Structures are given as C-alpha cells and as structure tokens.
Amino acid sequence: MTHPPAAELLFEVPPPPTPVERLLALADRYTQHNDLLDLVLADNAEPDPATHVTSAQQLTSETLYAIKAVDDQQLYESADLSDAMVRLRQLAYLSTASEAERPQLARELTALAPEAVLDSATRVAGEMRRRRWSNAxxxxxxxxxxxxxxxxxxxxxxxxxxxxxxxxxxxxxxxxxxxxxxxxxxxxxxxxxxxxxxxxxxxxxxxxxxxxxxxxxxxxxxxxxxxxxxxxxxxxxxxxxxxxxxxxxx
Structure with missing residues (x-):
C-alpha cells in the first residue's frame, strides 16, 4: 500500500459545498448577472443583443447543477421542498429564455432570481435540518x-x-x-x-x-x-x- 508524500498531507482538501451553500452561491451569481446587465443598460441605450448570453447560459447550467445537488440528498418530498424545487426549475427556464431576448427584457426575466434562490435555499435548509438534525x-x-x-x-x-x-x-x-x-x-x-x-x-x-x-x-x-x-x-x-x-x- 502506497502513501501520499508527507508534503501532500500538509494540505487539507476542503469538503465539497453543501446543497444550501451551492444555492447561496447561485443567488450571488444571479446578482452579479443582473448587475452586469444594469451597467450595460446604464452605459448604452442600445447594447449588444448578445452581451448577456454567455452569462445566462452559465446561470442555467449552475441552476440545474444546484437542483441536482438537492435531488441527490433524497429528502422527503414535503410541500416546502416541492415549492423550492419548482421555483428553481422556473429560474432555469427563465435563464434559458433570457438568452434569446434583448438585454432589457433579459434583465426583467432574472430580476427576482436572487430572492427566489434565497427563499428556496431557506426551504431546503429547513427540510435538511428537520430530517437530519443530528448531522446538521x-x-x-x-x-x-x-x-x-x-x-x-x-x-x-x-x-x-x-x-x-x-x-x-x-x-x-x-x-x-x-x-x-x-x-x-x-x-x-x-x-x-x-x-x-x-x-x-x-x-x-x-x-x-x-x-x-x-x-x-x-x-x-x-x-x-x-x-x-x-x-x-x-x-x-x-x-x-x-x-x-x-x-x-x-
């Protein structure tokens, strides 16, 4: 049996983010996306129609990834958890739809996303705490x-x-x-x-x-x-x- 070099033992590998942490990071990503659009719209009345597309595509992927992270927990399908997951899926649809829209409308589609993600994260956190209190x-x-x-x-x-x-x-x-x-x-x-x-x-x-x-x-x-x-x-x-x-x- 081989062992890692002693130098490698000096560095601890951080644990992967929890589903709730992923959601909080996702909320911040939506805020950054909205800020980007706000600055573009403030500087130019007719911005490049594709200015937000890459960011929107990334948001869709990150939202779906966060949904999978929650699904992988195999939590009991309570009303709170169901509502949270529906809202997250709606955000994924809105992010996808925003890719084809001009920046002005794209900004409206994700306007409430940070609040929606935080609300979903709160519901998920509550469900995880109720079901797995001893491991919280x-x-x-x-x-x-x-x-x-x-x-x-x-x-x-x-x-x-x-x-x-x-x-x-x-x-x-x-x-x-x-x-x-x-x-x-x-x-x-x-x-x-x-x-x-x-x-x-x-x-x-x-x-x-x-x-x-x-x-x-x-x-x-x-x-x-x-x-x-x-x-x-x-x-x-x-x-x-x-x-x-x-x-x-x-």
Missing amino acids: AVPDASFSDAQHTALHEIARGHVVVTGSADRRYVHHRTARLLISTLRSLEAKDLIARKAKSAAPAYIGGPPQDRVHLTPAGVTALATVLALPPAATAGPSRGPAPRTRTAARGR
Missing part, C-alpha cells in the same frame, strides 16, 4: 440580529454601498442596515465589496459597490438559514436594549 452543522452563535439581517439582505442582492472611503452610505431594499454592521461583518471576512459593480443610484451617476458574501460568509449563513435571528444570538445576561437604525449609517 453547528450554527454560528456569534451573530447579532443586525448581522443576521444583513447577511440575508446581502444574499438577496439588496445591499450596495456608495461614498468615499471615509464617508460611506448603505443602500438597501427593505431592512435597514448601518455601515457599522457591514464593517463588523467585513472584519470577520464574511462579506466583501466589489467596487463599481452595481448600477448607479441615479441617472448619470457613478456605479455603486455591490456587497457580496465571501465563501466564509456563504458557509456561515448556510448554518443559520431557516433559523430565526434569536436562535443565532450569543449568550445574554438580560434583555437586549432597543436600538434605532437608519437607512444610512456612517
């Missing part, structure tokens, strides 16, 4: 409610940042986030900003910085997906004080 990853107990909310909003493709290095503002769709919350997650290497990768905040304005989950952030969110924020909070000696948040933070 231990949730990260260090997230505050604000951080928990921020990770979800980022996964939905809802968070961008604008401004200079010393004065930045958070823009979001629904939940209110503070720049300090994002900085705390950046310090943990759970999120990162991609400069000038999202649509301008106004016509003629500069591109904004999209906030994405890092691979570590994907793994962290996957462990708490389908759990309420209170279940992820660390130990407390008493009730948490009520705080106010603003749409913009410094």
